[in-house]
């Protein structure tokens with residue numbers, strides 16, 4: 001399998017009062033036409049890794065890498081214009097909460113159609129047709145109606161499907177989904193993941209699924225990276241997480257509750273030991 | 279599909295389909311605006327009425343004079359209805375106001391309504407030009423400053439905004455007159471028009487620029503324009519300072535939102551990110567800011583009207599106050615209050631039109 005993205009020694013650096021801090025501290029990984037999960041606790045650098053791939057690390061932060069290649073393009077040396085050509089068209093990103101990630105004053109259909117306007121010369125009618133198609137593709141029953149709605153008029157689950165539609169309308173090669181279901185009702189999470197999964201497989205996209213939920217990532221991904229404190233501490237096939245060797249991963253696994261759990265208390269991570277091991 | 283999801287979507291689906299319900303809601307919003315408008319106006323009249331009664335100026339003496347006998351005084355008092363119950367007096371006051379009767383002005387010896395019809399257009403004309411300048415320059419400046427936060431452009435725009443606060447209006451007015459009128463001769467001096475053209479144009483709207491155009495009198499138009507351009511620009515500068523500062527801070531808040539990241543993730547060019555995704559949501563807030571700013575200008579910038587001998591409502595009100603001309607003071611106050619309320623309600627209406635969230 002040829003890699004879509006290859007990353008070598010990626011750092012995300014923020015200037016601080018006491019000199020620069022790296023919140024991602026030299027990670028290397030590759031992504032093929034597969035579903036790659038990134039898990040780790042809050043603040044471990046998952047989102048910044050995703051943002052770095054899109055060229056969207058918020059200022060004054062900066063992404064630095066020895067190599068960060070996407071389809072022969074070195075993202076580590078790409079300027080803003082170059083990134084703009086890729087974003088939405090070949091690399092795309094689904095954010096966490098549709099309540100905040102959709103523009104409140106622009107109709108849903110127009111928000112999706114924009115991506116087409118930025119990257120293609122499609123006519124207005126052509127754009128409209130493609131937007132309706134992609135709304136249907138994320139299993140929205142009445143695309144014509146939803147096209148005209150504003151984001152506050154749809155539920156969270158539907159909002160996230162709109163977001164996914166917006167990010168796949170140009171059939172990108174890679175989609176990064178940053179906690180795509182964390183803000184949703186438990187009842188609609190599986191449905192949203194299934195729609196996303198289905199699109200990714202059918203269109204042969206590479207997916208980076210970022211989550212703090214180890215079980216979810218194990219279920220929906222082929223391969224998993226475990227991040228801790230800005231580093232990748234474990235990399236394994238999703239089916240083999242049980243054989244993980246790093247103490248942090250083992251700790252995470254041990255602290256996942258189960259229905260048939262007989263334990264009174266879930267174990268607590270021993271951070272002292274983790275500090276020593278890295 | 280899960281239960282919760284279905285419920286939520288059906289709820290959403292009712293909004294655009296049931297347009298009758300939407301119309302009803304819109305109608306109710308309008309009725310609400312109308313009702314609050316009526317109540318606010320009544321409240322305003324109550325205030326001017328009470329103020330008119332508590333000030334230590336005896337309206338009877340104002341009519342009969344200081345040396346009238348007690349009998350004459352009492353007769354005049356009854357004649358003027360001042361012995362009637364307060365409620366009756368207030369009702370009479372409201373009816374008078376609604377009929378357009380604000381009493382006589384003791385300084386001008388004319389009905390206050392006529393005075394206001396003459397001075398208010400002078401203020402309106404200047405304030406409208408001022409706010410146009412303030413909006414067309416202030417909004418883009420605020421947007422650009424926010425989009426380039428921390429750069430030199432941003433610094434310059436912020437300094438201009440601060441200057442609008444720190445520099446006194448009368449000072450800038452005097453300096454403006456000295457430089458552009460006295461030294462350079464680029465603009466007309468104090469007043470609305472050159473004195474030899476004064477009264478040449480038949481007043482239709484009371485706005486000299488409009489009336490002179492209607493009359494096809496280009497000489498008067500040119501003169502009026504050369505007189506208004508400096509004070510209007512100065513007013514424009516003050517509202518520009520306020521509007522650009524507010525626009526900048528609204529924009530900064532917008533640019534930190536998640537949907538800005540979404541727009542960038544779609545490949546939106548910076549121009550679209552700034553002017554569509556960040557600017558569109560702040561239009562509602564800007565309506566309020568511009569409305570407030572316009573209302574402030576319409577109250578008549580007393581300083582500017584004084585420096586430029588501008589026969590507007592600020593000047594009129596100041597004169598009335600200095601002469602204890604109560605009818606004129608209350609009439610002008612009432613008018614200013616009405617203008618303020620009208621602008622407020624107008625921005626409420628604009629809200630309904632431009633904010634999809636307020637509509638449903």
Ligand SMILES: Nc1ncnc2c1ncn2[C@@H]1O[C@H](COP(=O)(O)OP(=O)(O)O)[C@@H](O)[C@H]1O
Nearest residue numbers: 014023040041042043044045046047048049058
């Ligand atoms: N604008 C910023 N300035 C400084 N530090 C930041 C900024 N944004 C994020 N960080 C830090 O970067 C680290 C990683 O953040 P993030 O990638 O969002 O974590 P995750 O997505 O894994 O929860 C966090 O410790 C966070 O505090």
Ligand SMILES: [Mg+2]
Nearest residue numbers: 046047178179
């Ligand atoms: Mg995150």
